[in-house]
Amino acid sequence: MSDAPSRRTLMTGAAAATLLAPGLAGAAAKAPARDADMAAIRKAAEAGYDASVKRIQDWIALPSIAAENRDMDKGADYMAALARDAGFTGVEKIATDGAPGVFGVLDVGARRWLAIYFMYDVKQYDPAEWSSPPLEARIVDKPGFGKVIVGRGAVNQKGPQASFLAALHAIRAAGKKPPVNLVLVCEGEEEIGSPHFRQIVTRPNVLAALKTCEGVIIPAGWQSPSNGGVSVNLGAKGVVEFELVASGEKWGRGPKTDIHSSEKARVDSPAWRLVQALTTLVTPDGNTPAVDGYFEKVRPLTAREKELIALAAQRMTEADAKKALGVDRWIDDLPWEKALERLASQPTINIEGLVSGYTGPGGKTVLPGRAVAKIDLRLVPNMTMDDAVAKIRAHLDKRGFNDVEIKVSGGYDPTETPEDSRLIRAQLASYKRLGAPATLYPRLAGSWPGTVFTSPPVSLPAGQFGLGHGSGAHAPNEYYVIESSNPKVQGLVGGTMSYVDLMYEIAKAK
Structure with missing residues (x-):
């Protein structure tokens, strides 16, 4: 029409x-x-x-x-x-x-x-x-x-x-x-x-x-x-956007600027440093936050919320959702209703992008002096932006990643x-x-x-x-x-x- x-x-x-x-x-x-x-x-x-x-x-x-x-x-x-x-x-x-x-x-x-x-x-x-x-x-x-x-x-x-x-x-x-x-x-x-x-x-x-x-x-x-x-x-989930930055300058190891990749045989890599820090933030499959205390304020779904999700699962089409997203399977091959429950109830730690060294056509054989991960968090009740960022900072510090910077650009609570x-x-x-x-x-x-x-x-x-x-x-x-x-x-x-x-x-x- x-x-x-x-x-x-x-x-x-x-x-x-x-x-x-x-x-x-x-x-x-x-x-x-x-x-x-x-x-x-x-x-x-x-x-x-x-x-x-x-x-x-x-x-x-x-x-x-x-x-x-x-x-x-x-x-x-x-x-x-x-x-x-x-x-x-x-x-x-x-x-x-x-x-x-x-x-x-x-x-x-x-x-x-x-x-x-x-x-x-x-x-x-x-x-x-x-x-x-x-x-x-x-x-x-x-x-x-x-x-x-x-x-x-x-x-x-x-x-x-x-x-x-x-x-x-x-x-x-x-x-x-x-x-x-x-x-x-x-x-x-x-x-x-x-x-x-x-x-x-x-x-x-x-x-x-x-x-x-x-x-x-x-x-x-x-x-x-x-x-x-x-x-x-x-309601809606809250969000936090920030960068995690690993650099030779802050770390005190590795190069302060990009150098020839042959030097990797004897020089530390800020890029690998960042990768190692990132892997501590989530479970091995990348699907669940593993930050210390991250779930302590998460409010579980109420009985009414679960009821609403069950009704939504009957009225919303799983095939349409998958087609719109261009995906074939949900995390852990969850059934439709459980996937909707997870979507509504779970906080997330997501990598938006990774930037380091040379990313143009062909290769450039450099050892980057700096690596950046652009991260977003999705927060559920009763989480707050400030508490989530503080927990990630404490988590990284506890594991020796004090040098990895957190640069918050914006965000808000659920x-x-x-x-x-x-x-x-x-x-x-x-x-x-x-x-x-x-x-x-x-x-x-x-x-x-x-x-x-x-x-x-x-x-x-x-x-x-x-x-x-x-x-x-x-x-x-x-x-x-x-x-x-x-x-x-x-x-x-x-x-x-x-x-x-x-x-x-x-x-x-x-």
């Missing part, structure tokens, strides 16, 4: 309510005023389709990359302009010790407030690995999906975020007001672990605005292509959100109304800085929401569906309307 206005007949009145999503034809009688609003907003979203597409493309064309300190001020200024254009007032760029953030409010005098989290930074990219230039945001036909925008940041997070902005434009174009007031909080360092985001959120005027809210959402586009299903996550919170109940109600099968899941295996919202002093429910589909985050050929050929999955307009629906659900939730 395409969402492009050129391929859809625009309808009015009660019939237009059927355009909102599958399964909505019978809902109009229950809430005629709401459905009349939704029909008018849908018509405006259809009319604004081209502008919405261009908004995504123009945003992709400006890559703010925190890891490279690239265009961070420009990215914040552009984010602020997008916010003002969508109707936010009091929009300001907030300085931090790192990249700036952006804050604004949209107060329409509604009874309730909802907070929205945006990030304007994206991951690095290598154009040689892409089928089309990553900043051109070309529209291409993707078999089985329809028309998609290909570009860095397409799904993580500019496509879904721009779809939320499109909802505000459509509401205004339809002559309506949002059913809730909004607080927008944005950062530019999510892709490096949000090291300064707390400075933005705890600024007095930002904190005061957040304290009025029912919860916080981050726009998402994760519908399953097989059944259109979505997950409602009751999050948890109550199942009975108004935010979660509204999400489930909205997905049900929109005909999207929703699976309540204990914990997102990935990470986002939701802990800044869920922990004191903010202490709000927080999570992801949105219809639509995209994939390839952090990878080449990242894409976001704008015209869906899959009747199970919404395109740009359907995704836009899902945010409108959630706002109405938040407004009326008891």
